[in-house]
Amino acid sequence: MAKTITKFRIFTIADYIEEQKWLEEQHKKGWKLVKFIPPFLFKFEECEPDNFYYQLDFKNEKASSDYIGIFNDYGWEYCGSCFGWNYFRKPEKLVENESEKEIFSDNESRLDMISHIYKTRMIPLLVVFLTIIIPNVVRGINNHSGAVRNALYYMFLVLFIVYVMIIGYCGRKLNKIKNDNKK
Structure with missing residues (x-):
């Protein structure tokens, strides 16, 4: 039985390019992806670097199976799915030109994927x-009485801050990727 390790790593929906590069680095180190364990765990199996x-x-x-088959026809091995993302890998030795390094054949396909992420x-x-x-943050500001209400107010305030950060970060990053692919 092959040796396995599990690594913790956080990627947002806008970090898929960084996630791809990180998975490539792991494979170069002799660890191929075998499973994604939600929300932030990656299971790897030892392999030849x-x-x-x-x-x-x-x-x-x-x-x-049809979707996976299309990618298999072009040398891409299906590694699994998680949260709507499908993971594929392809050995560098099967790549004959730049366009074969990616699963997308054109910018329009990449833009369609980004649009789908937004929707x-x-x-x-x-x-x-x-x-x-x-609404809960506003309600908490207006009704500031009692320990439970205070706790709920602060919980929603923290969620408000987290949501603002996530929406801002992902929105900016996806827009940058979208604009880069329009060129």
Whole structure:
């Protein structure tokens, strides 16, 4: 049985490029991805150190055999799915030119994926923020009495700060990726 390790690493929905590079570095060190354990654990299996390209595709649905088959036809091995992301890898030795290092054949496909991330992840996050977090912070400011109310107010205040940071960070980063791919 092969040796395995589990590593903790946080990536947001906007950090998928960094996640790909990190997975490539792990493979170069002799650890190939075998499983993603939500929310922030990666399980690796010991392997021969080698150069592999890792790519993530966001579908927000279970990967079908046809979908996986399309990528297999181009040399991409399916590694699994988590939170709507599908993980693929391909050995560098199968890459003959620059375009084969990525699963996307054109900028339009990349832009479609980013648009899909906005629709299925960012908009719901914003809706929760606007309909639950903000009203509860405002209510807490107006009704400041009792220990339980104070605790709830501070809890929603912390959530407010976290949501502002996440929405701001992911929104800026996804917009930058989107603008870079429009060129």
